[in-house]
Every structure is written in C-alpha cells, then in structure tokens.
Amino acid sequence: MSAFAEGLNALLDPTVAVCLLVGLLIGTLVGMFPGVTGSMAVALAAGFTLTLEPVQGLAVLLTIYVGANYGDRIPAILVNTPGTPAAIATTLDGYPLAKQGKGGLALVSSAMVTTGGILLSVVVFIFAARPVASIALEFGPAEMFALVVFGLTVMISISSRSLLKGLLAGIAGLAIATIGRDPITGDERFVFGLNDLNSGLPFIAVIIGLFGIAELFDQLLTHHPGTAQIVSSLGRWWPTRAEYKQMARPFALSSVLGTVVGAVPAAGGDIAGLIGWDRAKRMSKHPEKFGKGSLEGLTAADTASSATLGGSLTTTMALGVPGDSVMAVMLGSMLIWGLQPGPSMFVQSPELVASIAGIMIIATVLSLGISLVRSQGMVKILDLPRHYIWVGILLFCIVGTYTTSNNMYTVWVMLLSGVVGVIMKRTGFPPGPVVLGLLLGPLAESNLRRALLIDGPASLVTQPIAASLLLLAAFSLAMPLIRRARAARRDGAPPQPIEVDRT
Amino acid sequence: MQALEPGPAPAPENQALVAGSSRRLEIICAVIAIVGSALLVFAAQQIEVRNETGGIDPRWWPTVLGAAALAFGVVLAAVAVLRPPFSRDELESATRAGWVRLAVSVAIAMVYLVLWPWTGYLIATLPMLVVLTWLFGGRGWKTLAVFPVVMTAFTYALFHLVLKVPL
Numbered sequence: 001m002s003a004f005a006e007g008l009n010a011l012l013d014p015t016v017a018v019c020l021l022v023g024l025l026i027g028t029l030v031g032m033f034p035g036v037t038g039s040m041a042v043a044l045a046a047g048f049t050l051t052l053e054p055v056q057g058l059a060v061l062l063t064i065y066v067g068a069n070y071g072d073r074i075p076a077i078l079v080n081t082p083g084t085p086a087a088i089a090t091t092l093d094g095y096p097l098a099k100q101g102k103g104g105l106a107l108v109s110s111a112m113v114t115t116g117g118i119l120l121s122v123v124v125f126i127f128a129a130r131p132v133a134s135i136a137l138e139f140g141p142a143e144m145f146a147l148v149v150f151g152l153t154v155m156i157s158i159s160s161r162s163l164l165k166g167l168l169a170g171i172a173g174l175a176i177a178t179i180g181r182d183p184i185t186g187d188e189r190f191v192f193g194l195n196d197l198n199s200g201l202p203f204i205a206v207i208i209g210l211f212g213i214a215e216l217f218d219q220l221l222t223h224h225p226g227t228a229q230i231v232s233s234l235g236r237w238w239p240t241r242a243e244y245k246q247m248a249r250p251f252a253l254s255s256v257l258g259t260v261v262g263a264v265p266a267a268g269g270d271i272a273g274l275i276g277w278d279r280a281k282r283m284s285k286h287p288e289k290f291g292k293g294s295l296e297g298l299t300a301a302d303t304a305s306s307a308t309l310g311g312s313l314t315t316t317m318a319l320g321v322p323g324d325s326v327m328a329v330m331l332g333s334m335l336i337w338g339l340q341p342g343p344s345m346f347v348q349s350p351e352l353v354a355s356i357a358g359i360m361i362i363a364t365v366l367s368l369g370i371s372l373v374r375s376q377g378m379v380k381i382l383d384l385p386r387h388y389i390w391v392g393i394l395l396f397c398i399v400g401t402y403t404t405s406n407n408m409y410t411v412w413v414m415l416l417s418g419v420v421g422v423i424m425k426r427t428g429f430p431p432g433p434v435v436l437g438l439l440l441g442p443l444a445e446s447n448l449r450r451a452l453l454i455d456g457p458a459s460l461v462t463q464p465i466a467a468s469l470l471l472l473a474a475f476s477l478a479m480p481l482i483r484r485a486r487a488a489r490r491d492g493a494p495p496q497p498i499e500v501d502r503t
Numbered sequence: 504m505q506a507l508e509p510g511p512a513p514a515p516e517n518q519a520l521v522a523g524s525s526r527r528l529e530i531i532c533a534v535i536a537i538v539g540s541a542l543l544v545f546a547a548q549q550i551e552v553r554n555e556t557g558g559i560d561p562r563w564w565p566t567v568l569g570a571a572a573l574a575f576g577v578v579l580a581a582v583a584v585l586r587p588p589f590s591r592d593e594l595e596s597a598t599r600a601g602w603v604r605l606a607v608s609v610a611i612a613m614v615y616l617v618l619w620p621w622t623g624y625l626i627a628t629l630p631m632l633v634v635l636t637w638l639f640g641g642r643g644w645k646t647l648a649v650f651p652v653v654m655t656a657f658t659y660a661l662f663h664l665v666l667k668v669p670l
Contacts, residue, residue, distance in 0.1 A: 048661070048662065048668075051667070051668065161589065161590070161593075162589055164575055164578055164579045164582065165532075165579070167575050168536050168572055168575050168576065168579065171540075171568050171571055171572045171575070172539075172572070174568050175543055175565060175568045175569070175572070178564060178565045178568070182561035184561075185552070185553070185554070185560070185561055187550065187551070187552050187553055187561045188550075188551070189547075189550050189561055189565065190546060190550075190565075217605055217608070217609075220601060220604045220605045220608060220639075221597040221598070221601035221602065221604070221605050222520075222594075222595035222596065222597050222598065222601055223598075223601060223604075224520055224595065224598070385640070385641070386639065386640065387636050387639035387640045387641040387646070388636075388641070388650065390635075390639045391632055391635050391636050391639060391641075391650075391651075391654065392654065394608070394612065394635065395628070395632065395654060395658060396658070398612070398615075398616075399658050399662055399670070402668070402670075403662055403668045406668065406669060408616060408619065408620055411616055412616060415609070415612055415613070415616065419609065422605075425594070426522075426594065426597070427528060427532050428532075428589055428591065429532075445564045448564070449559050449563070449564070452559055453559060
C-alpha cells in the first residue's frame with residue numbers, strides 16, 4: 001500500500017472520527033467565544049491529547065484549528081468582536097452587514113469563502129510541501145541556523161509593535177531553552193541541583209501558561225461588562241447570483257494572498273485578513289462601500305485569513321518552522337509524540353503527511369456543514385456568562401497541564417508562565433517569540449555551534465542559502481523601521497517610539 | 504506589505520477602556536531587561552564544564568544571548584527616557600476590581616496546587632470551583648452548587664476514568 005493510501009486509511013479508524021467531532025465541537029465553540037483564541041484552545045487541548053496516538057491527537061488539534069476559523073466569524077459578524085485575532089478583518093464589513101439586517105447572509109458567505117480558502121491552501125500543501133521539504137533536506141548546520149533565525153525574526157517583526165521588545169522576547173525564549181543539558185556536550189546548565197530542570201522547562205506548560213492562562217488573567221483584569229450589542233435579526237441566508245459574482249474576484253485574489261502570507265513563518269490569519277481586505281478595497285470598483293457592509297470586503301478578509309492555514313501547514317511540516325502561533329503550539333505536541341516536523345518527516349513518516357492533509361479536508365467540510373445548519377440558537381450561546389467560561393478555562397489549563405507529566409511541578413511552571421505572560425502582555429512584550437525561541441532554541445544553538453566548529457564563521461555568509469536567509473531575516477527586521485521612518489518624514493510627524501507597523 | 508489606512512478613532516465612550524501609555528512602565532521594563540540579561544551573562548560564566556575546551560563551549564551561547572539582550576536592554580532604556588512612551592491602545596485598561604480578581608484567583612490557584620496532592624483531586628477541586636465561580640460573579644445556588652459539581656465530575660470522568668490519568 002502506498003504511503004498516501006496508508007495515511008488516508010488511518011483516518012478510517014472510528015476513534016479518529018470521534019476525535020474529529022470532539023475537535024470540531026471544541027474548535028467551533030472556542031472560536032465563538034471572544035478571548036479564547038485558536039492557539040489557546042490548541043495549547044489547552046494539547047494537554048490531554050498527549051495520551052492519544054499521533055493521528056488521533058492531530059485529528060483533535062487540527063480540527064480545533066479549522067473549527068476555530070469558522071467559529072470566530074460568528075461574534076465578529078454579530079457582536080463586532082472577533083472570536084480570535086484571525087477574524088479582526090471580518091468585523092470591518094461583517095458587523096455593518098449584520099446591522100443592515102444581513103447577518104445571515106454574512107454568516108453563510110463567510111463560511112463558504114472560508115471553506116474555499118482553506119481547501120485551496122490545503123491543495124497547495126499537498127503539492128508544495130514535499131518539494132519544499134526535499135530542498136530543505138539538503139540543509140546543513142549553517143542553513144538550519146539561518147532558517148531558525150529567519151523564522152524568529154519574522155515572528156518578532158510582526159508580533160510586536162516594538163521591535164526591541166520583540167527581540168528581547170525572542171532572546172528570552174532562546175535563553176529559557178538553554179536550561180537543562182547542553183545539546184552537544186550534555187553538560188548541565190542553570191539546573192541549580194533540581195532534577196526537574198535537567199530536561200529543561202516543560203514547553204507545553206510554558207505554552208499553556210503564556211497563551212491560555214495569560215489571556216485568561218488579562219480578561220480578569222480588564223473585564224468591562226456590557227460593551228457590545230448582539231444582533232439578533234439575521235435576515236436572509238443565501239447570496240443571490242449577483243452577490244456570488246461580486247464575491248468571485250476578491251475570493252481569487254485573497255486565496256492566493258492568504259496562502260502566501262500563511263507560508264511566511266509566524267504570519268497568521270490576522271495579518272492576512274487585513275492585507276486581503278486592504279488589497280481588495282484597492283482593486284474594487286466600489287471602494288467607498290468597504291467598511292460599511294461590503295460583501296466584497298467580507299469575502300476578501302475571510303478568504304485571506306482562512307487561506308493561511310494551508311500555507312502555514314506547509315511551512316511547519318516541510319521546514320519545521322511554525323507557520324503561525326497555533327502551529328508553534330502544535331509543533332510542541334508533535335515533539336512530545338516523538339515526531340519532528342521538517343524535511344525528514346516526509347522521508348520517515350510520509351503516511352502521516354497524507355493523514356494531516358486528509359484531516360484538514362474532512363475538518364473543513366464538516367465545519368462548513370455545521371456553519372450552514374447553524375440557527376439563531378447559536379447567537380444565544382454568545383450570551384453564556386463569563387464566570388462559566390473563566391472557571392472552565394482555568395480548570396482545564398490546570399488539569400490539562402498536569403496530564404502531560406503527572407507531576408505538580410509542571411502545573412507550577414504553567415501558573416508561573418501565566419503570571420509572566422500577563423505581565424508581558426500588559427507591557428507590550430509578545431509571547432510568540434518566547435515560545436518560538438523556546439522550541440527552536442536547541443536547534444539554533446546546536447546548528448550554529450556545529451557550523452562554527454566545522455566551517456568557521458564564514459560558512460554563514462558563504463553558503464548561498466544560509467546567506468540569503470540571514471539577509472531576509474535582517475530585511476524583515478529592517479523593513480518596518482524603514483517604512484515607519486518614511487511615513488514620519490512624509491507626514492512631518494514628531495518623533496515617535498520605535499514601533500513597527502504590524503501590517 | 505503596505506500600511507493600511509488608519510481605522511476610525513475609538514468612540515469617546517470606549518476611550519476610557521483603552522490602556523494609557525506610561526513612561527515609568529517603559530523604564531521599569533528596560534531596567535528589568537538590563538538586570539536580567541546581566542544576570543544571564545554572570546550565570547553563564549558559572550556553568551561547570553566537564554571538558555574545558557575554551558571558545559565555543561556550553562557557556563558560549565547563553566553568554567552571547569545575555570550580551571545581546573544587555574545591548575537591546577540599554578537601547579530600550581534610552582528609548583524609554585528619550586522618546587514618547589509606547590502606545591498601548593490595543594490593550595484594555597485594567598480595573599481595580601480586575602486587579603483584586605486576578606490576585607485572588609492566583610492565590611486560590613496556588614492554594615489549590617498545594618492542597619491537591621494532600622487531599623486528592625475531588626476534595627480539592629470542588630471548593631476551589633465554588634469560590635472561583637463566586638469570585639467571577641456567579642450567584643445563585645444552581646450556579647454555585649450544580650456547576651462546580653458537574654465540572655468536577657466531568658473532568659474527573661474525562662481525565663481519570665477515560666484517559667487513565669491518575670488524578
């Protein structure tokens with residue numbers, strides 16, 4: 001049996017079907033509740049999927065990833081509050097449409113273009129991942145180090161308004177990754193006689209703390225009751241033929257754009273959605289309608305943000321560098337299962353790659369089904385009191401983290417990471433680079449040291465791929481600053497802090 | 504990637520919900536970054552290496568990271584003093600009730616983590632959920648009694664009975 005057939009065959013196991021349904025339910029629900037992000041849900045679910053087989057676990061995590069991409073549009077359209085950051089651009093035209101009594105139309109159109117965006121990008125994953133991985137197989141230590149630096153710098157440049165804070169966060173992640181045994185000599189570093197620290201900080205606990213608990217703590221700090229009004233009259237559901245025609249152009253443009261943005265390490269649906277919306281507005285015959293309830297605007301935003309899924313998956317699986325923050329969390333789970341995403345996975349476990357593509361497609365079709373049969377009852381779920389959600393998240397974070405090691409030390413690490421995470425959030429330090437630094441730190445250190453010991457520092461600039469990646473890394477850090485300086489000169493603005501444009 | 508056009512300004516009633524910028528906060532961040540990175544460099548030098556080879560040994564990478572962080576920390580301090588503080592308009596402002604809610608939640612979670620190994624999952628979890636639900640605004644016997652019991656039973660059944668995690 002070919003690896004492809006074997007991978008798809010693994011999905012016929014009834015337990016996988018149960019995992020898909022569980023993931024779909026969780027994903028749709030977490031997407032619907034503002035504040036519960038996809039990365040938070042995947043981090044939380046990672047705790048209790050570690051006891052499952054890889055295919056079953058991936059079925060849960062990937063379906064949450066897909067389901068959240070549908071669920072987050074509902075509050076964005078009906079309450080003007082994005083369920084996850086990926087739906088930020090949905091609010092621009094989704095909520096105005098709902099206020100005009102076209103909430104049903106906006107929900108159905110959004111679900112359809114989201115499906116199209118994800119499926120097209122998964123096709124790209126199926127055809128592009130293997131060639132990308134086969135190129136990456138040729139990478140030596142210098143190239144691998146440069147790749148990690150590139151991923152980290154892109155994450156830094158897009159996840160923080162302050163480049164300096166992003167850089168410091170990235171270094172903090174790399175520094176935390178040095179706790180434990182040296183990756184080359186095995187010497188103890190920063191262990192302070194504690195056995196638990198010998199294998200480094202448990203990264204799933206750190207991830208759950210930085211993404212899940214920190215977000216919860218921030219909501220506890222800032223909750224202001226009754227700031228949004230739910231639209232309860234949804235109007236008609238299906239688009240007319242003329243409206244389908246209207247949607248075609250922004251859909252085509254944004255599906256390509258979203259896939260490309262998704263393939264950039266660390267760039268996710270939030271950025272892609274805003275860029276897609278902006279591009280579609282510039283190309284539209286009716287740009288004046290954008291932001292006031294344009295179906296074109298909604299189509300562009302949702303297609304672009306959903307098309308990032310396949311691009312992001314391609315980067316993660318082919319190169320081992322997370323395509324977005326959800327993938328960073330998923331990478332952590334895969335490492336615990338003993339899977340190393342990257343070029344070698346296509347040689348060692350090609351059937352798993354086929355399973356992943358299959359799971360993505362099934363999850364997308366199921367999510368569309370749920371989206372199309374949704375009723376006004378769903379709107380009522382948005383009214384669920386906050387205290388149930390907060391208590392549930394805290395308990396699941398604690399128990400989920402405990403299950404990763406059956407050791408209370410892991411839960412303490414998670415709680416401490418949560419406190420650190422909320423301080424970081426309040427002070428403008430992004431958690432993404434910390435997690436990426438923590439996950440990729442050993443890879444960066446061991447490859448840099450090997451490159452320096454074997455070929456000397458020159459190898460970083462004389463190997464064409466390594467040099468190109470390092471140049472791109474420098475470019476990704478410099479560009480936002482150059483753009484900001486240009487904008488300031490053009491506007492004659494007074495000096496501003498070193499903030500970067502996140503778009 | 505081109506800059507987007509600026510979005511509409513927040514409505515006046517929402518402006519009070521946006522966190523304000525603070526120079527003092529920026530300076531504190533920079534000082535913590537400088538002290539933390541200096542400590543990293545110092546701690547890296549204390550690493551005991553079994554085979555002293557000099558050069559690129561296990562101390563080298565943490566030292567490089569600490570030195571880089573120190574340099575960025577100094578620049579951050581200079582920016583904090585010389586430039587206007589960073590805008591925090593993407594953050595909502597914290598409330599006094601929020602600080603209390605957060606501090607008490609962390610304290611309850613810590614007590615819970617201490618109690619759990621002593622009393623077992625069920626006995627520790629149920630009262631914690633009752634207190635947290637009340638703290639987060641839940642009122643009424645259904646909310647304060649039924650919800651914690653259902654959550655405790657559900658998580659116990661899911662993790663202990665189904666997933667075989669020894670809680």
